[in-house]
């Protein structure tokens with residue numbers, strides 16, 4: 001396979017030709033949360049399928065575009081939709097957009113997702129500040145040869161989620177009367193939702209929410225030295241805590257809280 005740095009050169013040159021310039025924040029918008037990208041001013045939007053070395057996402061509720069422009073006065077590039085491991089993509093492919101963001105100069109990644117609530121104090125519709133994660137996918141995007149100019153062989157994950165952003169998000173939530181929870185996100189591979197027994201295990205292990213994304217992207221963000229703000233939308237209570245689960249409910253809940261979600265992220269985009 002071609003070296004990662006060579007692929008990145010091709011992708012970034014393509015995006016620069018399309019008009020991508022200086023950029024502060026990278027955003028990854030999860031299931032049902034992609035509408036935030038519609039608020040980007042002077043947008044340049046490119047379908048994933050046209051971008052060299054990107055793959056194509058197939059999940060309902062994921063539009064599949066990379067959008068560059070201005071949001072809250074900051075230069076951003078947003079993934080409207082993302083790639084998932086359960087679609088059959090390698091973790092390197094899933095996280096490639098984070099590498100591209102870093103190569104184009106973002107200093108921070110805002111990563112969002114729909115998640116199941118494991119913490120018994122959570123209710124569907126809550127937003128959760130991710131303070132830490134448990135990678136339970138059984139894989140890691142950094143497995144393989146390390147390209148040392150990309151980042152260290154053994155990255156420190158002690159501060160993967162930037163505490164200062166968490167503080168800003170909490171202040172914003174208080175001001176805007178958003179009921180912001182906080183906690184640990186546990187990443188499973190999917191595509192099945194978890195079993196009730198797995199959810200009991202997750203709770204015992206210290207998880208507050210579970211989902212099928214995010215952990216690999218944040219691992220690569222840490223490898224690249226990016227600051228990270230992570231926000232989950234708790235779309236449902238996890239398996240065993242409500243009668244059954246389905247994707248329609250996930251999308252319905254994100255629809256219901258999208259205004260709060262968008263306001264929280266926009267007001268938290270500070271240096």
Ligand code: HPA
Nearest residue numbers: 114115116210211212238
């Ligand atoms: N489990 C895993 N992923 C999810 C869930 C869930 O309960 N809800 C939304 N994404």
